[in-house]
Amino acid sequence: AQTVTQSQPEMSVQEAETVTLSCTYDTSENNYYLFWYKQPPSRQMILVIRQEAYKQQNATENRFSVNFQKAAKSFSLKISDSQLGDTAMYFCAFMKLANDYKLSFGAGTTVTVRA
């Protein structure tokens, strides 16, 4: 089974500044997908960004970008120009190919954006 580790239980950032969340994973697979999901206080799980392991280029979605280091099995999320609406719990997740699209999640990092 794949293990996803998020070592930062909580992080705080000033509005308009940048915060980086770390995620490491353990797998023997070569092809897979990595995700960051956001869970705001409403508890709705929202997909933030996705990365295919076969792509070297890091994924970006507006103010969200990742640093994917395949050899190091690291997948960090950078939130730039933080906004109050970014306050949420963020989960890193792993999906192995040809495995019925099952996701394995990390324990999550709570991000609080301060005004």
Next chain:
Amino acid sequence: SQTIHQWPATLVQPVGSPLSLECTVEGTSNPNLYWYRQAAGRGLQLLFYSVGIGQISSEVPQNLSASRPQDRQFILSSKKLLLSDSGFYLCAWKVDREGEKLFFGSGTQLSVL
């Protein structure tokens, strides 16, 4: 458009009572469907998934069961709830043309007292 409906939003049940949580997907056909559970302040744990009608795969042995009586309906059940069944239950789905990603319902907060 494709949407997922999950109900009820909150549920308080006594220990030993039965459970039935329902998830329905609209606007698509033959989706993969999943039940996840989130303990307080924790990550999500996959409980069951289904790739088609009547096809159920269990990931974690426990007091719960799942059924898929129709293509777009996924039900999570228990005959007798335990205190440890408390948590936030999320239904998720995947459709081919959306790529390799899951979308989630709004969840059910279950409190077993």
